[in-house]
Amino acid sequence: MHIPVLLKETIEALDVQPGGRYIDCTVGSGGHAAAVLEQSSPGGQLLGIDIDPKTIEIARARLEAYGESVLLINENFANLQDICIKYDFFPVHGILFDLGLSSLQLNNDERGFSFQYDAPLDMRFNPSQEVTAANIINTSSESELANLIGTYGEDRHSRQIAHYIVQQRPIKTTLHLAHTIEQAIRGRRDRIHPATRTFQALRIAVNHELEYLEGALRQAISLLGIGGRLVVISYHSLEDRIVKQFMRREAKDCICPPSTPTCICGHKSSLSLISNKVITPSPAEIQFNPRSRSAKLRAAEHIITRNEQLFYHDIAEGLCFPAGVEAKGWRRPALVEKLRRTFEALQSSSF
Numbered sequence: 001m002h003i004p005v006l007l008k009e010t011i012e013a014l015d016v017q018p019g020g021r022y023i024d025c026t027v028g029s030g031g032h033a034a035a036v037l038e039q040s041s042p043g044g045q046l047l048g049i050d051i052d053p054k055t056i057e058i059a060r061a062r063l064e065a066y067g068e069s070v071l072l073i074n075e076n077f078a079n080l081q082d083i084c085i086k087y088d089f090f091p092v093h094g095i096l097f098d099l100g101l102s103s104l105q106l107n108n109d110e111r112g113f114s115f116q117y118d119a120p121l122d123m124r125f126n127p128s129q130e131v132t133a134a135n136i137i138n139t140s141s142e143s144e145l146a147n148l149i150g151t152y153g154e155d156r157h158s159r160q161i162a163h164y165i166v167q168q169r170p171i172k173t174t175l176h177l178a179h180t181i182e183q184a185i186r187g188r189r190d191r192i193h194p195a196t197r198t199f200q201a202l203r204i205a206v207n208h209e210l211e212y213l214e215g216a217l218r219q220a221i222s223l224l225g226i227g228g229r230l231v232v233i234s235y236h237s238l239e240d241r242i243v244k245q246f247m248r249r250e251a252k253d254c255i256c257p258p259s260t261p262t263c264i265c266g267h268k269s270s271l272s273l274i275s276n277k278v279i280t281p282s283p284a285e286i287q288f289n290p291r292s293r294s295a296k297l298r299a300a301e302h303i304i305t306r307n308e309q310l311f312y313h314d315i316a317e318g319l320c321f322p323a324g325v326e327a328k329g330w331r332r333p334a335l336v337e338k339l340r341r342t343f344e345a346l347q348s349s350s351f
């Protein structure tokens with residue numbers, strides 16, 4: 001089984017409430033999703049997305065007991081907005097991304113994610129996608145491979161590894177690749193297996209992980225109701241950097257370079273950081289689940305922007321919400337109170 005990472009911290013960061021609606025963009029085998037459904041009961045709803053059709057079937061079996069409260073979709077979270085529009089699932093109270101791959105995928109001896117098993121170099125989350133890790137390894141030029149391993153694997157031996165790989169081609173299996181990398185950096189000591197970083201780089205490249213993440217975070221904001229929470233768990237520094245920079249930028253009113261004398265960007269903050277500090281697993285969790293050791297959780301709350309203030313101003317006169325929104329269970333006393341204060345401040349402000 002895959003053990004969900006930072007489970008308690010995730011539920012707290014999402015501020016899961018009974019009757020709330022949540023999206024798990026990486027539902028995996030449904031560990032976090034089950035906890036969200038439990039906590040949001042009665043009346044909670046969850047939309048679970050996963051790009052891997054085998055994984056979604058595992059989640060379906062696990063979450064069957066929640067009946068119509070859960071909707072599972074085999075899709076790429078890069079299409080988050082379209083999915084939510086298609087299934088009329090917005091605005092929502094919380095959106096979760098638990099990035100990377102699950103233990104079920106890593107420990108599958110046929111999918112090629114791990115060098116613990118001899119398997120074809122595949123690494124696709126989505127088996128209907130054409131490009132596999134073997135395609136990248138056997139068709140890229142030496143400099144392309146070196147760049148890929150250096151950038152996505154952050155491996156300082158990237159040039160030597162790429163050189164050896166090109167000499168050993170064709171390379172079709174995980175063990176052949178792992179042995180090639182061992183030979184390439186023979187004698188150099190590291191605390192992790194020498195193939196770890198190259199395998200990470202290949203997985204990121206095959207599945208376009210970083211590109212999809214950036215786009216999906218942007219879409220997530222537009223789907224969150226006011227006060228809704230965005231929670232992201234990442235497992236390596238490249239992902240975490242994207243999440244950190246995204247949240248910090250969206251929490252600022254101006255993103256002009258510091259040298260600009262007056263603001264020309266017109267950017268308005270749409271998020272407020274729940275905490276400036278990243279949340280990491282406790283020593284006890286790492287001992288129980290060593291795969292959690294690199295996890296970093298970041299969370300932010302969707303705040304009302306000036307444009308939204310203008311939009312909501314009319315409908316908020318008399319503090320009534322649009323009927324559709326209320327009918328979907330969006331109304332929460334704390335949020336209503338928050339809106340009331342915002343509008344009162346608005347009416348007394350110069351704008």
Ligand SMILES: C[S@@+](CC[C@H](N)C(=O)[O-])C[C@H]1O[C@@H](n2cnc3c(N)ncnc32)[C@H](O)[C@@H]1O
Pocket residue numbers: 002003004005025026027028029030031032033049050051052055075076077078098099100101102125207212
């Ligand atoms: C760490 S696992 C999630 C585990 C899950 N939270 C649980 O408790 O079981 C990450 C999942 O994200 C999925 N995934 C990765 N990239 C995706 C994408 N672009 N769109 C949708 N799902 C994706 C993977 O297939 C994998 O199942």
